Amino acid sequence: MVLEIRNLSKSFGGLKVIDGLSFGVQAGERLALIGPNGAGKTTVFNLITGVYPADSGSVLLDGHDITRLASRYRIRRGLARTFQNIRLMPHLTVVENVMIAQYARTPGVAAMLQPVGLGRANRWRQEARAALADAGLEAYADEVAGSLPYGVQKRIELVRALLAAPRVLLLDEPAAGLNPAETEALHQALEAIAARGVTLVVVEHDMHFVGRLCPRVVVLNFGQKIAECPTGEIHTDRRVREAYLGAEDYAA
Amino acid sequence: MSGYLESVLVLLAINTILAYAAFLPMVAGQLNLGVAAFVAIGAYSAGYLSNTFSVHPVPGAFAALAMAGFVGWLVAFPILRTRGIYLALATFALNQVVQGAILNMDAVGGASGYPIPEHIGFAVVATFAVGVLALVVLLFHTRFGISVTAVSDDERVADLMGLSVRGLQSAAFTAGAALAGLAGALYAHHFNYVEPQNYGVLFSIYVVLYVLLGGTQTVWGPLLGAAVFTLLPELLRGSAAWRYVIFACLIIAIMALRPQGVVVRKAWFSR
Amino acid sequence: MLEQQLINGLMLGSVYALVAVAFTLAIGVLNFLNFSIPGLFMVAGMLTWFFLRAGLPWPLAALLAVASGGLLSILVERFTYRLMSRSQHFVPLVTSMAFLILFENLALIAWGSDQQRVPLPFETVSWRVGGTVIAVPQLVGLGCAIAAVACLDLLLKRTHIGRGLRTIAEDPETATLLGVPVSRVVPVVFIVGGVFTALSGFLFAVNYQQASPFMGEEVALKGISAMVVGGMGNIWGAILGGLLIGVVETFAIHWLGARGVDIAVYGLLLAILFVRPTGLLGGVVRQQRM
Numbered sequence: 105m106v107l108e109i110r111n112l113s114k115s116f117g118g119l120k121v122i123d124g125l126s127f128g129v130q131a132g133e134r135l136a137l138i139g140p141n142g143a144g145k146t147t148v149f150n151l152i153t154g155v156y157p158a159d160s161g162s163v164l165l166d167g168h169d170i171t172r173l174a175s176r177y178r179i180r181r182g183l184a185r186t187f188q189n190i191r192l193m194p195h196l197t198v199v200e201n202v203m204i205a206q207y208a209r210t211p212g213v214a215a216m217l218q219p220v221g222l223g224r225a226n227r228w229r230q231e232a233r234a235a236l237a238d239a240g241l242e243a244y245a246d247e248v249a250g251s252l253p254y255g256v257q258k259r260i261e262l263v264r265a266l267l268a269a270p271r272v273l274l275l276d277e278p279a280a281g282l283n284p285a286e287t288e289a290l291h292q293a294l295e296a297i298a299a300r301g302v303t304l305v306v307v308e309h310d311m312h313f314v315g316r317l318c319p320r321v322v323v324l325n326f327g328q329k330i331a332e333c334p335t336g337e338i339h340t341d342r343r344v345r346e347a348y349l350g351a352e353d354y355a356a
Numbered sequence: 357m358s359g360y361l362e363s364v365l366v367l368l369a370i371n372t373i374l375a376y377a378a379f380l381p382m383v384a385g386q387l388n389l390g391v392a393a394f395v396a397i398g399a400y401s402a403g404y405l406s407n408t409f410s411v412h413p414v415p416g417a418f419a420a421l422a423m424a425g426f427v428g429w430l431v432a433f434p435i436l437r438t439r440g441i442y443l444a445l446a447t448f449a450l451n452q453v454v455q456g457a458i459l460n461m462d463a464v465g466g467a468s469g470y471p472i473p474e475h476i477g478f479a480v481v482a483t484f485a486v487g488v489l490a491l492v493v494l495l496f497h498t499r500f501g502i503s504v505t506a507v508s509d510d511e512r513v514a515d516l517m518g519l520s521v522r523g524l525q526s527a528a529f530t531a532g533a534a535l536a537g538l539a540g541a542l543y544a545h546h547f548n549y550v551e552p553q554n555y556g557v558l559f560s561i562y563v564v565l566y567v568l569l570g571g572t573q574t575v576w577g578p579l580l581g582a583a584v585f586t587l588l589p590e591l592l593r594g595s596a597a598w599r600y601v602i603f604a605c606l607i608i609a610i611m612a613l614r615p616q617g618v619v620v621r622k623a624w625f626s627r
Numbered sequence: 628m629l630e631q632q633l634i635n636g637l638m639l640g641s642v643y644a645l646v647a648v649a650f651t652l653a654i655g656v657l658n659f660l661n662f663s664i665p666g667l668f669m670v671a672g673m674l675t676w677f678f679l680r681a682g683l684p685w686p687l688a689a690l691l692a693v694a695s696g697g698l699l700s701i702l703v704e705r706f707t708y709r710l711m712s713r714s715q716h717f718v719p720l721v722t723s724m725a726f727l728i729l730f731e732n733l734a735l736i737a738w739g740s741d742q743q744r745v746p747l748p749f750e751t752v753s754w755r756v757g758g759t760v761i762a763v764p765q766l767v768g769l770g771c772a773i774a775a776v777a778c779l780d781l782l783l784k785r786t787h788i789g790r791g792l793r794t795i796a797e798d799p800e801t802a803t804l805l806g807v808p809v810s811r812v813v814p815v816v817f818i819v820g821g822v823f824t825a826l827s828g829f830l831f832a833v834n835y836q837q838a839s840p841f842m843g844e845e846v847a848l849k850g851i852s853a854m855v856v857g858g859m860g861n862i863w864g865a866i867l868g869g870l871l872i873g874v875v876e877t878f879a880i881h882w883l884g885a886r887g888v889d890i891a892v893y894g895l896l897l898a899i900l901f902v903r904p905t906g907l908l909g910g911v912v913r914q915q916r917m
Contacts, residue, residue, distance in 0.1 A: 196509070205518070
């Protein structure tokens with residue numbers, strides 16, 4: 105298993121947001137993490153990436169316990185993510201934004217002081233521009249990120265995460281706010297990424313999108329896992345139906 | 357070169373170094389109101405080394421740079437646990453404490469001031485200034501520039517992207533302190549006299565203001581700010597107080613009309 | 628002897644307290660550090676000297692000094708908070724710094740850099756209480772400070788404007804949505820701050836018989852320390868902090884000499900920022916990047 109959560113728990117104040125959660129992801133797999141609003145899905149991502157420490161339980165990456173590992177080291181180990189509310193750096197251009205993630209591949213003072221902005225042919229800048237071109241974003245490369253349309257920023261965030269060369273990619277509601285054309289483009293992009301061997305864990309509400317991309321799903325409610333099964337079978341699970349009752353259409 | 361022209365150019369060179377001393381923490385999102393404290397540390401260190409141990413001004417300037425940088429590094433540990441306005445206030449408090457401490461140091465003259473006879477001319481000061489400028493320009497062509505901007509924009513995400521937030525903030529703060537110390541040493545050896553009254557928070561405020569005037573979005577903004585601050589008064593003549601009145605009005609106008617400063621550009625890295 | 632120092636400290640502290648209240652109002656309601664406040668303090672103090680030297684009766688001088696604080700604060704408001712909604716969040720702080728520089732240098736141009744002796748507008752009456760001497764004008768000053776803050780407290784808690792201010796302090800965007808007339812309420816923060824600061828400047832000039840263009844830097848700036856020590860955003864914290872800083876300064880002069888003051892007062896500020904940034908009475912400040 106490339107990523108494993110064992111008995112993870114987290115409370116805020118007196119409120120237990122994640123309660124004894126366990127699940128695993130195989131290398132190259134595409135897993136969806138679903139559940140009603142407030143089920144704790146983003147919190148799980150935050151715990152996995154180390155935004156805050158877990159109260160108990162463990163997070164394992166490639167079998168190594170990273171539960172106590174400081175957050176900035178986790179991306180260096182191959183664990184990258186995107187964010188529910190887009191978190192690009194508003195005062196950097198698109199190229200500069202995505203280049204930030206490259207540091208995770210070669211951390212250290214020497215890398216920090218590499219003159220990547222100098223010269224026409226610097227390979228890091230070339231790589232960043234090529235990645236943007238692959239995603240059809242080269243027109244925006246030198247625009248300041250803060251002023252771009254929502255859909256464009258979402259795509260940029262994905263390119264940024266990829267430039268860290270992750271083995272596991274956590275995507276927090278990647279399809280939220282996208283129109284059908286953008287959603288389809290996202291699907292194609294994620295299929296291509298998965299085909300390259302990147303493991304995907306996707307938090308999503310769009311069940312149609314989930315059904316097309318992810319063969320397996322973990323269902324959360326009130327911080328607990330209430331189901332874990334092939335995507336096609338969730339609508340048969342009684343607990344899942346109860347959790348979603350009246351909330352969303354999830355016909356696969 | 358006439359004495360008058362020389363002292364104006366020396367001031368320009370020193371103010372340029374000071375501008376970058378304030379600029380580095382500011383790009384990292386830190387409003388450093390304690391710049392003057394580090395200038396003082398540099399000035400007095402260099403002066404003391406020169407007067408007591410006959411250290412030549414040039415190695416003395418490097419020692420001052422190291423001393424100010426070291427103090428900056430030490431102080432960064434507690435100060436960088438604060439954020440935003442608390443950080444600005446902590447640097448302000450630091451400034452006043454250092455000024456107060458120097459007032460009490462009779463070994464370096466205390467309130468009466470400290471004469472430093474060993475003199476350096478324009479050539480030395482200008483060389484240092486050009487060196488600092490070149491280093492800063494180079495620095496902002498590395499990952500450092502975009503990384504500290506990222507830290508300033510969004511600390512949480514910068515950390516998740518693998519950047520060492522604390523390390524970068526500390527580096528910016530320390531480097532700023534070091535440059536301020538260098539400027540102080542050069543001032544001390546050129547004007548040959550320093551006194552603690554010069555190093556209050558208002559000094560720090562002047563520096564921060566002219567950096568903001570020039571603009572913190574590019575490496576050239578601080579240079580322009582230093583130039584305006586140094587040269588405008590010379591062009592307008594009048595007493596020192598009138599120069600500052602005009603400077604203050606300029607700042608108020610700029611903040612009202614174009615708060616990003618005069619020199620604006622979108623990117624650290626061009627095509 | 629100790630009691631005398633304590634009394635002296637409290638008297639001085641009342642000056643700091645008023646300035647601290649001005650600072651804390653700006654921080655608490657508008658989330659900005661108003662560096663122009665020491666400038667207003669100085670202008671009020673210098674005008675007090677100017678008018679008293681010209682022979683004006685002291686109530687008139689006081690009124691004019693206080694009015695100057697109010698008027699100048701409106702000027703500052705036009706160029707700081709009015710513009711805050713646009714882009715950069717540091718604009719008000721920076722502009723307020725520019726105003727400090729502006730006021731100080733205008734004063735230098737008008738009156739030179741010497742410290743002036745303020746003629747005493749009335750006979751000093753002192754009371755002897757136990758072994759200590761209390762100068763009545765200073766006691767009146769302390770009384771004014773406390774009364775002013777008590778009125779402010781009532782204003783904040785019992786009036787529409789006060790409610791509006793507290794709503795803005797919570798969340799400025801919501802305040803507008805809730806119908807608070809922000810553009811009419813915000814100037815109140817400035818004017819109250821300006822009046823308090825100017826009153827403090829007048830009191831200082833009269834009680835210590837000195838005024839100079841640098842008195843903002845030298846005296847009023849310590850109000851920042853008082854504000855933080857007492858608790859940012861908390862007006863009673865400002866009073867407490869002010870009195871405490873006054874006492875600390877007085878004892879510092881007594882034990883360390885005049886040159887120990889800055890270390891004591893600002894060292895305390897530094898310590899509080901590291902150890903307990905919310906201050907003694909636990910201020911609440913909206914965390915925001917500079």
